[in-house]
Amino acid sequence: xxxxxxxxxxxxxxxxxxxxxxxxxxxxxxxxxxxxxxxxxxxxxxxxxxxxxxxxxxxxxxxxxxxxxxxxxxxxxxxxxxxxxxxxxxxxxxxxxxxxxxxxxxxxxxxxxxxxxxxxxxxxxxxxxxxxxxxxxxxxxxxxxxxxxxxxxxxxxxxxxxxxxxxxxxxxxxxxxxxxxxxxxxxxxxxxxxxxxxxxxxxxxxxxxxxxxxxxxxxxxxxxxxxxxxxxxxxxxxxxxxxxxxxxxxxxxxxxxxxxxxxxxxxxxxxxxxxxxxxxxxxxxxxxxxxxxxxxxxxxxxxxxxxxxxxxxxxxxxxxxxxxxxxxx
Amino acid sequence: xxxxxxxxxxxxxxxxxxxxxxxxxxxxxxxxxxxxxxxxxxxxxxxxxxxxxxxxxxxxxxxxxxxxxxxxxxxxxxxxxxxxxxxxxxxxxxxxxxxxxxxxxxxxxxxxxxxxxxxxxxxxxxxxxxxxxxxxxxxxxxxxxxxxxxxxxxxxxxxxxxxxxxxxxxxxxxxxxxxxxxxxxxxxxxxxxxxxxxxxxxxxxxxxxxxxxxxxxxxxxxxxxxxxxxxxxxxxxxxxxxxxxxxxxxxxxxxxxxxxxxxxxxxxxxxxxxxxxxxxxxxxxxxxxxxxxxxxxxxxxxxxxxxxxxxxxxxxxxxxxxxxxxxxxxxxxxxxxxxxxxxxxxxxxx
Numbered sequence: 001x002x003x004x005x006x007x008x009x010x011x012x013x014x015x016x017x018x019x020x021x022x023x024x025x026x027x028x029x030x031x032x033x034x035x036x037x038x039x040x041x042x043x044x045x046x047x048x049x050x051x052x053x054x055x056x057x058x059x060x061x062x063x064x065x066x067x068x069x070x071x072x073x074x075x076x077x078x079x080x081x082x083x084x085x086x087x088x089x090x091x092x093x094x095x096x097x098x099x100x101x102x103x104x105x106x107x108x109x110x111x112x113x114x115x116x117x118x119x120x121x122x123x124x125x126x127x128x129x130x131x132x133x134x135x136x137x138x139x140x141x142x143x144x145x146x147x148x149x150x151x152x153x154x155x156x157x158x159x160x161x162x163x164x165x166x167x168x169x170x171x172x173x174x175x176x177x178x179x180x181x182x183x184x185x186x187x188x189x190x191x192x193x194x195x196x197x198x199x200x201x202x203x204x205x206x207x208x209x210x211x212x213x214x215x216x217x218x219x220x221x222x223x224x225x226x227x228x229x230x231x232x233x234x235x236x237x238x239x240x241x242x243x244x245x246x247x248x249x250x251x252x253x254x255x256x257x258x259x260x261x262x263x264x265x266x267x268x269x270x271x272x273x274x275x276x277x278x279x280x281x282x283x284x285x286x287x288x289x290x291x292x293x294x295x296x297x298x299x300x301x302x303x304x305x306x307x308x309x310x311x312x313x314x315x316x317x318x319x320x321x322x323x324x325x326x327x328x329x
Numbered sequence: 330x331x332x333x334x335x336x337x338x339x340x341x342x343x344x345x346x347x348x349x350x351x352x353x354x355x356x357x358x359x360x361x362x363x364x365x366x367x368x369x370x371x372x373x374x375x376x377x378x379x380x381x382x383x384x385x386x387x388x389x390x391x392x393x394x395x396x397x398x399x400x401x402x403x404x405x406x407x408x409x410x411x412x413x414x415x416x417x418x419x420x421x422x423x424x425x426x427x428x429x430x431x432x433x434x435x436x437x438x439x440x441x442x443x444x445x446x447x448x449x450x451x452x453x454x455x456x457x458x459x460x461x462x463x464x465x466x467x468x469x470x471x472x473x474x475x476x477x478x479x480x481x482x483x484x485x486x487x488x489x490x491x492x493x494x495x496x497x498x499x500x501x502x503x504x505x506x507x508x509x510x511x512x513x514x515x516x517x518x519x520x521x522x523x524x525x526x527x528x529x530x531x532x533x534x535x536x537x538x539x540x541x542x543x544x545x546x547x548x549x550x551x552x553x554x555x556x557x558x559x560x561x562x563x564x565x566x567x568x569x570x571x572x573x574x575x576x577x578x579x580x581x582x583x584x585x586x587x588x589x590x591x592x593x594x595x596x597x598x599x600x601x602x603x604x605x606x607x608x609x610x611x612x613x614x615x616x617x618x619x620x621x622x623x624x625x626x627x628x629x630x631x632x633x634x635x636x637x638x639x640x641x642x643x644x645x646x647x648x649x650x651x652x653x654x655x656x657x658x659x660x661x662x663x664x665x666x667x668x669x670x671x672x673x674x675x676x677x678x679x
Binding site: 299 | 396400402404446448449452453455456457459460461463464465467468471474475476583584587588590591594598637638639640641642643644645646647648649650651654655658
């Protein structure tokens with residue numbers, strides 16, 4: 001008993017120290033932003049990129065929580081929805097308010113197809129086949145993308161006003177702020193959905209205990225299918241946002257893979273983790289790209305999320321907010 | 330099950346034998362004769378195809394040991410192959426070492442890198458490990474892309490393999506070199522999994538906690554699986570470097586890593602014949618597609634933008650992987666055993 005309380009007290013102290021440390025770090029960053037224009041620019045870029053990563057990571061967490069399937073085809077889903085939006089907006093020339101809902105419908109359909117025809121037959125299979133099947137889906141989608149859109153790059157028409165904003169001596173393009181805003185809106189919408197909607201509650205319950213949920217008469221397969229549809233929609237939104245800034249390239253697959261570092265850092269089964277870790281990864285990436293490139297080789301920016309993955313794996317494999325699973329034989 | 334009716338194992342040696350009956354010996358020798366006389370009746374193009382198949386079999390065998398037997402999913406295998414390829418290439422060009430030294434060092438180097446990236450496997454498994462190996466793939470390829478010695482994106486030129494003054498320049502000589510090493514590697518892999526080490530791997534795959542309770546040293550054997558799997562990858566990489574003589578980073582892309590996982594799944598996880606069947610299936614499918622299907626499609630479907638047909642191959646590969654997982658998760662090896670059994674038992678059903 002004595003030891004327990006001591007441990008609890010230690011934990012409390014540690015918690016307060018960590019929060020204080022976090023506050024100090026954030027204050028320091030804000031200070032740097034005020035002082036240094038470059039730094040402010042990096043911060044805004046990093047935050048917006050990180051928000052998009054968080055969105056894509058949410059797509060992963062949704063599926064993982066509902067059905068414990070690790071979706072490694074995320075990058076390809078991002079890429080194919082970006083290309084689809086290119087077809088809708090640039091090739092068909094639809095205005096954004098018609099084109100983007102069609103993209104969302106397409107993402108819903110894609111998620112439904114993937115779940116119904118590839119994942120449903122594999123329910124309760126070992127994790128290795130579940131990972132491999134998503135790899136196979138990714139491979140298929142990549143081929144499909146080359147088949148339909150053999151171009152290597154393309155640009156989306158402008159979705160956001162391009163005028164730059166001057167804050168002090170820093171010049172910030174407006175799109176980044178729009179991206180951050182839309183990501184926040186999607187987060188809020190998802191939170192509301194999970195808190196108040198019947199399906200959202202059912203999804204949370206399924207994540208908690210699949211057998212109990214089945215006993216209560218909730219259709220688990222429909223929950224799986226809905227989680228895949230939602231995952232594809234958030235991935236598609238992330239894809240459209242990031243390609244509206246940087247254009248559509250094959251690198252979007254890598255963007256999807258980088259979202260895994262967000263998932264790992266935040267914890268596989270945590271929404272809050274994804275939302276917190278996304279900006280951290282995005283900031284680390286842009287700061288690293290901005291300040292380390294002169295000391296290291298080029299392209300350091302693209303490798304930072306992967307280095308973070310390795311570090312997290314060694315130090316804290318279940319991430320910041322992830323649930324540590326205890327296994328029994 | 331695998332023995333014909335009426336054959337009994339009376340001694341332990343008989344029970345353990347891989348090749349048990351005279352017919353099996355005859356089939357094996359016949360297969361080896363067919364394989365080693367292949368250069369006599371194959372054109373240079375098909376020799377090249379089979380050289381690549383041999384190299385891929387070595388790499389897939391390594392991945393099969395790591396993933397199929399030890400259960401540690403690695404989606405960065407192409408990265409480890411690249412480590413082997415570039416190690417061998419750098420040793421033979423910049424330090425002018427003989428090919429054999431390059432070959433062994435390539436295996437060792439890839440093995441050591443494999444151990445380093447396998448270290449997280451002590452704490453995590455399943456999806457976490459898969460992500461770690463993806464990270465390994467990207468970090469390795471970034472270093473190769475940027476480091477001066479590897480030639481970066483332009484790649485580097487590598488001399489042909491040579492042993493004691495003899496240079497393996499023609500398709501035939503390369504075929505014998507590569508297939509010889511392939512047969513050796515498959516033989517080693519087949520026997521490795523029958524030893525104490527192999528049984529430890531299988532115990533870890535089936536349940537790592539139970540294995541630990543039984544007295545299997547998890548750290549040691551997991552890292553050993555990484556070392557052996559990546560050693561094979563390194564050997565394959567070195568052979569690839571000295572066979573293809575030009576190395577560029579694109580040859581070891583993330584897509585290749587996925588394809589290797591697909592290969593061992595299609596072939597059959599945890600079967601020593603699995604990688605061979607998987608590689609034959611995938612590579613011959615690729616040949617059929619590139620020779621027959623893609624030009625046909627490019628000819629007939631002119632309304633699509635040019636270059637669309639290059640997407641057919643990955644599309645079909647992805648489809649094949651998904652279909653195999655759904656319809657035949659134990660791979661071609663299992664189907665092959667069923668065919669053998671039904672042939673032996675005909676006309677009875679069991």
